[in-house]
């Protein structure tokens with residue numbers, strides 16, 4: 278089921294210039310051009326207008342501007358097999374200078390790729406059922422999910438089949454490869470909101486409803502969330518959705534976005550603006566016109582927010598098996614570590630590796646009698662299940678090491694700040710700290726206890742790196758984005774300012790009070 282596009286009748290004189298590139302050539306066509314033309318004729322042969330479409334291949338130009346690219350690989354729901362992980366490790370080794378970053382959408386990211394490498398990378402990914410395509414671009418991106426799906430003691434039901442169904446339907450689907458802008462979907466029945474539902478364009482969250490005297494498990498649906506300079510929390514539609522009807526709802530919502538989303542000003546082209554301007558009631562009416570009436574809301578089964586942190590050893594839904602959450606400091610790992618994780622997944626676990634939206638990794642299916650041996654592996658000294666307080670909860674975007682939009686460096690800086698805080702501040706609860714290098718929000722600073730956004734500040738010596746600080750973000754019940762504090766802090770003072778802020782909280786918090794309520 279798909280609906281005919283009706284947006285083409287827009288007044289062309291009002292469309293933003295990006296819309297013309299997309300009308301000229303579908304974003305997905307760039308994949309063919311990369312393989313058949315640019316990888317053979319080299320970097321200098323690529324015209325500027327085609328660089329704009331590289332995102333559909335999962336590829337961006339990176340900094341420094343030396344003809345290198347960053348590539349993002351989709352990991353639907355955050356579940357990888359050991360065979361896939363080995364291919365990712367080898368690709369990183371062959372082409373990406375060994376670097377592998379875990380992103381806040383459960384994907385992995387390479388850097389330093391060259392145009393000549395692309396066909397081989399695409400082929401080797403395809404051979405193990407993986408893809409970089411549409412990991413970026415104005416299209417449905419990687420479907421984010423519960424990384425513990427299928428083994429989770431805190432999920433209503435296994436959402437793997439629905440993540441897979443969405444992935445099969447949307448990936449490469451030319452009915453939906455030209456959306457007004459990026460489009461983010463999550464599906465999870467984890468009752469602790471492990472896929473960050475409120476920040477997605479479209480999310481399916483755990484719910485139940487009594488129908489004909491029977492309890493039916495399914496989803497509630499949120500639409501119109503998103504971060505960047507003007508963050509919006511997603512709003513709930515009045516509907517209960519059986520899992521087998523989730524794709525129908527997704528197609529309806531995506532069709533509304535494709536056909537009615539704004540294509541005039543690009544910064545205004547996200548679904549969140551359409552939902553905000555229409556209001557949720559009108560959005561509900563329009564979706565009903567496309568897919569028919571759905572049952573009204575059932576019981577919401579989300580009870581809290583774990584921010585996708587799973588560190589440590591925990592029992593799975595079946596007795597005798599465990600998942601082991603490992604900390605990946607600021608999401609950065611490498612090919613050798615990925616190979617070792619694949620070995621551990623086969624030797625101690627169920628042969629899978631799971632990535633989280635907190636930029637960390639889990640091994641699952643570890644039998645009780647194998648846990649100690651896994652914990653004794655040398656790699657678990659660095660990717661530890663028992664990380665220090667601040668390192669365990671620090672997230673960072675790519676920053677100006679590789680990102681063309683960044684104002685400041687973030688990843689290594691964030692790691693150093695976490696080390697500093699672990700040395701100087703003792704506190705008995707985790708404080709989540711997120712760093713972003715520009716207002717785009719890839720490091721999701723808005724949901725952090727303390728969010729830092731890179732900027733510049735004028736000093737007598739010239740412009741220097743600085744950060745705006747915001748406090749008190751949370752998702753799940755009581756969701757709210759954090760609030761900016763006044764002023765801007767020079768980067769060499771951020772560590773001590775954060776230490777004072779956290780110690781102030783520690784001293785004055787009341788019993789049971791958490792950071793976002795302080």
Ligand code: SF4
Pocket residue numbers: 674675676677680681682683684713714715716717718719720
């Ligand atoms: Fe780049 Fe900005 Fe995204 Fe960071 S938040 S990765 S600096 S676009």
